[in-house]
Amino acid sequence: MRKLLTSAAAIGLLAAPALAQVSDDKVKIGILNDQSGVYANFGGRYSYEAALMAVEDFGGTVLGAPVEVTTADHQNKADIASNIARQWYDTEQVDSIMELTTSSVALAVQALSKEANKITITTGAATTELTGAQCSPYGFHWAYDTHALAVGTGGALVEQGGDSWYFLTADYAFGYSLEENTGNFVKANGGEVVGAVRHPLASTDFSSFLLQAQASGAKVIGLANAGADTQNAIKQAAEFGIVQGGQRLAALLFTLSEVNGLGAEAAQGLTLTESFYWNRTDASREFGKRFFERTQAMPNMIHAATYSAVTSYLKAIEAAGTDETEAVAAKLKELPVQDLFAENGVVAPNGRMIKDVYLMEVKAPDQITEPWDYYNVLSTIPGDVAYIKPAESGCPLVTQ
Amino acid sequence: MITIFGVPTAALFGQLLVGLINGSFYALLSLGLAVIFGLLRVINFAHGAQYMLGAFAAYLLSLWLGLGYWSALILAPVLVGLAGAVVERTMLSRLYKLDHLYGLLFTFGLALTIEGTFRYIYGAAGQPYPTPEALAGGVNLGFMFLPIYRGWVVVASMIVCLAVWLLIEKTKLGSYLRAATENPILVQSFGVNVPLLLTFTYGLGAALAAFAGVLAAPIYQVSPLMGSNIIIIVFAVVVIGGMGSILGAIVTGYLLGIAEGLTKVFYPEASNIVVFVIMAIVLILRPAGLFGKDV
Numbered sequence: 001m002r003k004l005l006t007s008a009a010a011i012g013l014l015a016a017p018a019l020a021q022v023s024d025d026k027v028k029i030g031i032l033n034d035q036s037g038v039y040a041n042f043g044g045r046y047s048y049e050a051a052l053m054a055v056e057d058f059g060g061t062v063l064g065a066p067v068e069v070t071t072a073d074h075q076n077k078a079d080i081a082s083n084i085a086r087q088w089y090d091t092e093q094v095d096s097i098m099e100l101t102t103s104s105v106a107l108a109v110q111a112l113s114k115e116a117n118k119i120t121i122t123t124g125a126a127t128t129e130l131t132g133a134q135c136s137p138y139g140f141h142w143a144y145d146t147h148a149l150a151v152g153t154g155g156a157l158v159e160q161g162g163d164s165w166y167f168l169t170a171d172y173a174f175g176y177s178l179e180e181n182t183g184n185f186v187k188a189n190g191g192e193v194v195g196a197v198r199h200p201l202a203s204t205d206f207s208s209f210l211l212q213a214q215a216s217g218a219k220v221i222g223l224a225n226a227g228a229d230t231q232n233a234i235k236q237a238a239e240f241g242i243v244q245g246g247q248r249l250a251a252l253l254f255t256l257s258e259v260n261g262l263g264a265e266a267a268q269g270l271t272l273t274e275s276f277y278w279n280r281t282d283a284s285r286e287f288g289k290r291f292f293e294r295t296q297a298m299p300n301m302i303h304a305a306t307y308s309a310v311t312s313y314l315k316a317i318e319a320a321g322t323d324e325t326e327a328v329a330a331k332l333k334e335l336p337v338q339d340l341f342a343e344n345g346v347v348a349p350n351g352r353m354i355k356d357v358y359l360m361e362v363k364a365p366d367q368i369t370e371p372w373d374y375y376n377v378l379s380t381i382p383g384d385v386a387y388i389k390p391a392e393s394g395c396p397l398v399t400q
Numbered sequence: 401m402i403t404i405f406g407v408p409t410a411a412l413f414g415q416l417l418v419g420l421i422n423g424s425f426y427a428l429l430s431l432g433l434a435v436i437f438g439l440l441r442v443i444n445f446a447h448g449a450q451y452m453l454g455a456f457a458a459y460l461l462s463l464w465l466g467l468g469y470w471s472a473l474i475l476a477p478v479l480v481g482l483a484g485a486v487v488e489r490t491m492l493s494r495l496y497k498l499d500h501l502y503g504l505l506f507t508f509g510l511a512l513t514i515e516g517t518f519r520y521i522y523g524a525a526g527q528p529y530p531t532p533e534a535l536a537g538g539v540n541l542g543f544m545f546l547p548i549y550r551g552w553v554v555v556a557s558m559i560v561c562l563a564v565w566l567l568i569e570k571t572k573l574g575s576y577l578r579a580a581t582e583n584p585i586l587v588q589s590f591g592v593n594v595p596l597l598l599t600f601t602y603g604l605g606a607a608l609a610a611f612a613g614v615l616a617a618p619i620y621q622v623s624p625l626m627g628s629n630i631i632i633i634v635f636a637v638v639v640i641g642g643m644g645s646i647l648g649a650i651v652t653g654y655l656l657g658i659a660e661g662l663t664k665v666f667y668p669e670a671s672n673i674v675v676f677v678i679m680a681i682v683l684i685l686r687p688a689g690l691f692g693k694d695v
Contacts, residue, residue: 037625040524171669200672204620204629207418208664208671211544215411230524231621239531239547239619241538261621263528 011268021322022065024093029055032081032088032109033124035073038202038227040256042102043124043302045071049295050303051098053312062314063321067249069310070094076101076109076201085109089116095323097121098309101302103127103174110139117325119332121313123305126226126253127177128388131352137397138329140351143305146174146274147384148357149252150182152273155189156359156378157220163191165250166207166218168233170225171198178224179251199225206233210240219247226253230310231262254361255300259374264365267374275357276301276341277375283340288372296371301341308341332354344383350395354383414544415661416458421550422460423657424557425612429630430637430649431561432608435568438644439581439601441500442492442665445508447634448627449515449607453480454613455622469618476614484606488599497600505528511627518624526621553615560611561650563575565605568646577601642692652690 031051033043048071055067070092072207079101088094095112100106101124113120114136123143130141156163165186167170169175183193210233215220221242223230230251237249248318253256254272263318279290287398289305291299299307316331317323337345345355357385360375368374390398429451436444453512457476461467467475487510495502531549538547558678568574580587588594620626637656641648656675663674670677682690 011536036524038524068427079651151680197668199668202629204626205418205422207414207421207550208661209668211411211414211418212665214545215414228524228621230624231526235528235621239549240539241545241547246547261526261528267529288555 002395003291020399021324022063023095023318023323024066026066026313027323028068028070028092028094029087029313030088030097030140031069031099031306032073032074032084032097032105033071033099034076035071037076038077038229039101039124041261041297042227042300042308043099043256046257046291046295046297046299046303047099047101047306048395050291050299051310052308053291053294055163055309058072058116058311058314062317063323065323067314071136073103074105074221076105078104081105082112084110085112086116089113094118094364098313098314099124099302099306101125101150103129103177104172106130107134107173109396110134110136112191114138118338119313119325119329121309123300123309126174128181129173129177131348131350131390132388132394135350135393138325140309140332140347140353142309143301144253144273144357145352145387146181146252146276146380147388148177148275149178149273150185150357151386152357152381153250153252153271154185154222155381156184156271157248157251158186158189158191162220162248162250163189164218165191165193165220166195166213167193167222167224167327168206169196169198170229171200174226175310177226179222182222182224182252184252199229201225202228203229204232206236207240208241208252209233210237212244213400214240214242214247220250221247223250223254224252227258228261230254231258234262234270235266237341255302256298256372256374257300259362260297260372264368267362270362271378272360272362273357273381274301274360275355275376276304277358277360277377278304279373279375280377281340281343282359287340304341307346308337308339311339312337327329346383348387348390349398350390350393351397352387352390352393354387356383357381357386403638405478409543411543411665412662415665416549416658417544417546418528418664419658419661420654421657422555422660423654424554425616425630425653426634426637426657427561427650427653428557428612428615429550429609429634430641430653431564431646432605432612433634433638434641434644434646434649435564436602436605437638438501438646439577440492440496440598441581442495442503442507442602443500444602444605445504445631446487446506446511446514447609448629448631449511449603450480450484450609450614450627451616451630452518452624452627453483453514453531454610454614455617455620455626456522456624457610458614458617459527459622462529469614473611473614477652480613481603481607482609483562485599485603488602490534492602493598509630514623522624523623526623526626529602529617529620529622549618553619556615557612560608565639565646565650640679640682640689641673645691646685648689648691668682 031048096119097120100122103125106125107124119138121140169179195394320327320331342355516581535549641652662669
């Protein structure tokens, strides 16, 4: 028995140098998002799958310690998400939480993680607050935000003469942020905002709201919502003859997953902004095909950004030589982001990952040559135009 | 422009009409719930799932067999009704002797299982279902643009509601059904097969939900969660109308649709709670519901 203990201790000592820098002898990443509600296809289980792919591509270990990914459904509720996050940190040795679809949830979990001294990388939520007034030294924001969407889709439509806007806004943090950002951008470019109506999250019937938007006479109806809400609004707008009546619809946050759910027939001609399209470069095509084999769906920007976030986090741990939060956060801000999602990404001091975003147009059904080939890339918007300059973000971490 | 409380009348009429359309769904669904509760004393939590199954049946009939909307409008309720009858015969009927709570728990579990299964297979985002050719397009009524399909929904639901009401209140079959609820043993001793009647009733309730599901398919996405989104409101409708009151369920369904439509004009943020506020007020003032008999 004594011999056994001695050898166990010896093995422990031998193994120790490799693992010494990694807490609990493993790195554990939690993917927390909506897996059953309106945003389940927007991020959902697909983001978990993307995180698994990133870990596998990284080799499954970092600094000799195994990397694990766990996941949970926060049901778009900040209180449920906070409970899960606490449980993960306190009893399940989770080192960082990522994805965090839904802005209210992301803000709550980022604040909680700041207290708990843990890293969050948000890919699913949109509000600029995450890297603005409510920024955190350990909170990062990948993928996109409401400012990038406003500059992309809003900019394109104002340029084409859409100078009066009416907003259909989801009634929570994300909707307000998107409405405000887009409204400001429209006004700054000489347009006007004639009104807005706020609808509850996960509405099924938009006809009342659409009638109000129709009556406003605005040239553009801005859909400051997401997921199934936007899908339903677009579908029902077609029913009420809104586009035939001469008004344009701007889906401010709409991704490949929703285009596929809506069908090319109903979605054709929509202008939208995403920071990733699978059929754009060789690297993205290769990733798209591998992702498709696992999920039967092509990735949107949330899924690709989650892959990129996990990869960057593991690279930062490797570079820092430890998984200690302070050191990893510093490395995340220092290292450039170069992968299939971002060719030229940099992480600003406020935690915002800045890279190019793309203005897309949904093709007409007869132009689509292969499944999921929905977009024409209209233009590339450079990262420093798309995102708020760190110094102007209102984040106290940025020294002027 | 003429205005009422600062809202143009044209917009108001538009909203009233939209409210009526939504009310049609509430009426159809609460009718099925009221029929099942009135005759079986079962609070059917699976009603939303049966509504969703109706929409999915339409979608799958078109995907697998190439059948269009009109065949689905007949076939989907028949299929879902049969499935409901099987569930009643094999499982639900064993619970009648127990407390009502068991029926509620069973149907709730059934709903979660069905929705979970569909979500697992089809995802949550929803599948598109086209509007039938004959009902595509719309007409300009002057104060609003009415999609023809939505007009059809109002007409179809009114016809079906009326037919079911007549079936239960005015036909011989209906009188058997009502008698069987009052005193099953006596009715059975007259040679009427009461268990069969109850199975038929549950199947009818499920078929009504499926009919509403097919009507909804071209308007909303066909999604596994469409039932759970609407079922809570429908329960409120049944409570406001009076548990088990068939006429109450129909009238309240339309009224609440309109009340919700008006709320969307004056204070949109409250539109998803207005039904529950009305429910609370009604429960305080008339605990048996607007059309319920005081116990």
